[in-house]
Amino acid sequence: MINIPRPEHPNPQFQRREWLNLNGKWNFEIDKSKSGLAKKYYEPQTKLERTINVPFCPESVLSGVEYKDFMEAVWYQREFTVPEKFADLRTILHFGAVDYKATVYVNGKEVGTHKGGYISFEFDITDYLNGGTNVLTVYAEDDTRNPLQPRGKQSEEYYSHDCDYTRTTGIWQTVWLEFVPESRIKNIKVFPNVKNCSVDIQAEVTGAGKFEALALYQERIMGAASVETEGGFITAHLDLKESYLWEVGEGRLYDLELRFNEDKVDSYFGLRDVKLDGQKFLINGKSVFQRLVLDQGFYPDGIYTAPSEEAMIKDIQISLDVGFNGARLHEKIFEPRFLYNCDKMGYIVWGEYPNWGLDHSNPNIVYSVIPEWIEEVERDFNHPAIIGWCPLNETWDYDGRKQFDDALALIYKTTKALDKTRPCIDTSGNFHVITDIFDLHDYEQKPEVFKEHYDMLMTEGKLFDNHERRQKYPGGPTFISEYGGIRWSVNENEQNAWGYGDAPKNKYEFIERYKGLTDALLDNDQMFGFCYTQLYDVEQEQNGLYTYSRKPKFETSIFRAINSRKAKIEL
Numbered sequence: 397m398i399n400i401p402r403p404e405h406p407n408p409q410f411q412r413r414e415w416l417n418l419n420g421k422w423n424f425e426i427d428k429s430k431s432g433l434a435k436k437y438y439e440p441q442t443k444l445e446r447t448i449n450v451p452f453c454p455e456s457v458l459s460g461v462e463y464k465d466f467m468e469a470v471w472y473q474r475e476f477t478v479p480e481k482f483a484d485l486r487t488i489l490h491f492g493a494v495d496y497k498a499t500v501y502v503n504g505k506e507v508g509t510h511k512g513g514y515i516s517f518e519f520d521i522t523d524y525l526n527g528g529t530n531v532l533t534v535y536a537e538d539d540t541r542n543p544l545q546p547r548g549k550q551s552e553e554y555y556s557h558d559c560d561y562t563r564t565t566g567i568w569q570t571v572w573l574e575f576v577p578e579s580r581i582k583n584i585k586v587f588p589n590v591k592n593c594s595v596d597i598q599a600e601v602t603g604a605g606k607f608e609a610l611a612l613y614q615e616r617i618m619g620a621a622s623v624e625t626e627g628g629f630i631t632a633h634l635d636l637k638e639s640y641l642w643e644v645g646e647g648r649l650y651d652l653e654l655r656f657n658e659d660k661v662d663s664y665f666g667l668r669d670v671k672l673d674g675q676k677f678l679i680n681g682k683s684v685f686q687r688l689v690l691d692q693g694f695y696p697d698g699i700y701t702a703p704s705e706e707a708m709i710k711d712i713q714i715s716l717d718v719g720f721n722g723a724r725l726h727e728k729i730f731e732p733r734f735l736y737n738c739d740k741m742g743y744i745v746w747g748e749y750p751n752w753g754l755d756h757s758n759p760n761i762v763y764s765v766i767p768e769w770i771e772e773v774e775r776d777f778n779h780p781a782i783i784g785w786c787p788l789n790e791t792w793d794y795d796g797r798k799q800f801d802d803a804l805a806l807i808y809k810t811t812k813a814l815d816k817t818r819p820c821i822d823t824s825g826n827f828h829v830i831t832d833i834f835d836l837h838d839y840e841q842k843p844e845v846f847k848e849h850y851d852m853l854m855t856e857g858k859l860f861d862n863h864e865r866r867q868k869y870p871g872g873p874t875f876i877s878e879y880g881g882i883r884w885s886v887n888e889n890e891q892n893a894w895g896y897g898d899a900p901k902n903k904y905e906f907i908e909r910y911k912g913l914t915d916a917l918l919d920n921d922q923m924f925g926f927c928y929t930q931l932y933d934v935e936q937e938q939n940g941l942y943t944y945s946r947k948p949k950f951e952t953s954i955f956r957a958i959n960s961r962k963a964k965i966e967l
Contacts, residue, residue: 401458402451404705406492406570407516407732409778410584411662414485414575418476418532424448424461427469432535437471438501440531444473450571451492453564457697465554466541467565472534478525482575487525490518492569492731494536495700496545501533512768513538513546514729514750516569516775536566540753543794544764548727548750549692549934558894560752561935564700569731579603580659586652586778587817588667590680593639594619595665597632597652601625605657607632611665612651613640641680642666642780644721647742649780666739666780672819672832672873676965677924679744679783685918685963686744686925689715689941690878691723693730694934696944700728708734710946712743715931717952718941719959722781724824724877724927727752727789729772738781747776748824749787756788756804757797765803766810773814785811788823790837804829824877827866834869836861837878839929841897843912850876853922873924880913881929881939882906886949895939896929903950911958921964 400419405411423444425437436442452459454470478487491498495513499506502524510517524530540547540563551560580602587596597609604625609632611619619634640648652663668680676683691711695702702708715723722744725734729749738745749769754761769787776782787807791799808822808830822829825837836859840846849860859869883895884906893899900906917926932940941955942948 401449402570402701402704404733406490406572408736409663409732412574412576412660413662414482416476416479416573416575418474418571418573419450421474422448422450423473424454425471426454426463426467427471427535428467430469432469432471437473438506438533438535439504440533442473442533444471448472450474450567451569452698452701453495453566453568455562455564456699456701458701458703464562466563468537468539470536470538470566472536472567474532475529476532476573477529478573478575485575485577486520486522486580488518488574488576489521489532490516490570490572490574491567492516492571493729494534494567495564496538497536499535501535503531504533512771513564514548515768515771516732517771534567538563538565543753543755544758544760545753546750546764546768547753549694549752552753556935559934559937561694561937562699568700577658579605579657581607581654581656581661583774584654584661584663584778585774586663586665588665588669588780590639590641590667590669593636593667595634595636595650595667597621597634597654598629599632599654599656600629601627601656603627603657608655609634610653611636612653613638613648615651618650636667640667642668642739643680643742644684644744645742647738647740647781649739663778664739665778668780670783670818675873675922675924677783677819677873683924683966684721684744685966686875686927687719687721687959688744688746688877688925688927689718689720689723690726690927690930691715692726692930692934693728693734694944702731702734705733705737709737709741711931712737712741714942714946714948714952716741716743717956718948719956720928720931722746722783723931724748724786726930732776735776735779735781739779743781744783745781746784746786746821747772747782748789751788751791755794755797756791756799757794759800759803761800762803762806765807769807770810770814773811777815782818784819784821784833785815786821786824787811790825791823791827799823799827801827801829819873821877826863833873833875834859835875835877838862838876839879839881839896841882841909843909843916846879846913847916850916850920850923854920875923875925875927876917877927878929879917879926880910882909883939884949885938886943886947892936893938894936907950907954910955914958918961918963923963924965
């Protein structure tokens with residue numbers, strides 16, 4: 397797999413050893429007239445007009461296509477052969493993500509469709525295979541300007557502008573085959589118990605047999621359990637011999653070896669819990685101040701797709717280098733491999749959904765959001781790094797029409813039904829309907845004014861809010877989940893640089909402003925955290941602490957000293 401782009405296994409949370417990476421050169425065509433179905437492009441003998449480097453989207457440099465205009469329909473095609481040693485197993489075809497609606501064909505026959513541009517999906521294609529060479533075809537439809545299609549930070553205009561950027565169309569994460577026995581493990585959910593030093597593993601299996609689970613820490617056996625079952629859902633309880641807590645900055649992970657008859661799956665988990673206590677956010681019973689940064693998951697050459705695993709690790713490391721301990725993974729569902737590295741590095745994150753582009757006044761948004769959001773929460777449930785969910789962000793009124801509050805409440809309640817172990821913010825910044833945490837966005841650039849906004853929370857229990865006509869602070873845990881965004885372009889001739897407020901006149905003014913804004917939150921004993929906008933520039937939005945190519949704008953030690961000092965709520 398040396399010459400295959402993104403060769404690593406895409407999902408270490410659920411990994412079998414029998415798999416085949418399908419990344420690399422595919423045939424490709426932009427269906428400008430959306431006539432490909434009528435022309436039967438799904439037929440195996442079809443010859444598409446160009447090639448593309450999967451998993452990179454056609455807008456990106458790394459794809460080899462680099463076409464940046466709107467593409468409402470695209471086609472992909474490649475051949476593959478199932479190795480003979482897997483002939484007696486079921487063949488499962490996986491997609492990391494395809495934006496937005498995917499229809500998949502094998503040897504000219506439709507095997508399934510999936511709607512949602514950010515989450516993984518799979519099909520059992522065993523019954524569609526030939527004995528030798530097979531032809532896989534994917535038809536992707538993507539209408540970024542549809543008010544019922546979430547687009548995140550993809551620009552709805554031809555050019556990128558303000559805080560919207562280059563679009564992503566079609567396949568943008570790894571495609572792979574997995575070979576499994578008829579009787580197998582379908583999925584697992586892990587429920588660690590810090591107090592009792594134990595873990596419950598809820599598994600769904602097909603067929604009858606014995607489910608076995610083995611937990612290890614640094615190759616030493618910590619616990620084991622087995623359960624006989626006729627199929628369906630079962631729970632295995634493991635008491636752990638020794639407690640190694642997953643903590644901020646310490647990504648201690650237990651390995652899991654799972655077996656069901658002939659099926660074997662490797663996984664892992666972290667022993668940790670999260671709770672709210674008054675104004676405090678507790679991890680394993682300890683108050684943790686969240687020093688977060690906004691990470692939007694864009695890359696200069698790959699757009700939505702990291703060019704390598706090393707690039708994802710670097711993004712976490714450069715955040716740690718300037719004193720942050722986590723991130724809001726903003727307006728995008730990040731790939732499992734990124735979350736895996738967050739788990740390993742003890743880097744706390746909030747799971748979000750790319751809701752921008754939706755008309756939040758339309759009740760029908762629930763049909764766009766909830767199915768994919770359920771898939772996200774279910775897929776990423778086991779990641780210890782995810783310490784909270786935030787399905788929506790800044791649900792502004794749309795062309796004078798108010799957001800549909802019942803839709804927000806339904807999405808919140810769906811989240812809590814799926815996961816009672818984490819807090820949920822209904823909509824970050826505004827307008828809150830029902831939420832576990834009250835967060836605000838404030839891009840005031842004058843530190844003294846910014847401080848005044850939130851001093852009253854300490855003295856009077858009141859919270860400054862520009863949206864107080866639409867939402868009321870009920871008390872309880874609070875943090876400023878977007879602030880700063882100080883504009884600073886390393887290229888003085890950059891005319892299109894965008895950020896919040898007036899840019900500082902020099903380096904010293906930038907640092908003074910940054911320190912003043914951040915100190916106001918660190919010194920507030922009613923705040924459990926902050927999130928600075930942002931980690932790195934993205935295209936024309938040039939308000940990161942790093943450039944788009946991840947070069948530091950100033951000495952990293954300056955920001956590390958400001959960010960890492962003790963917060964008042966921690967004392």
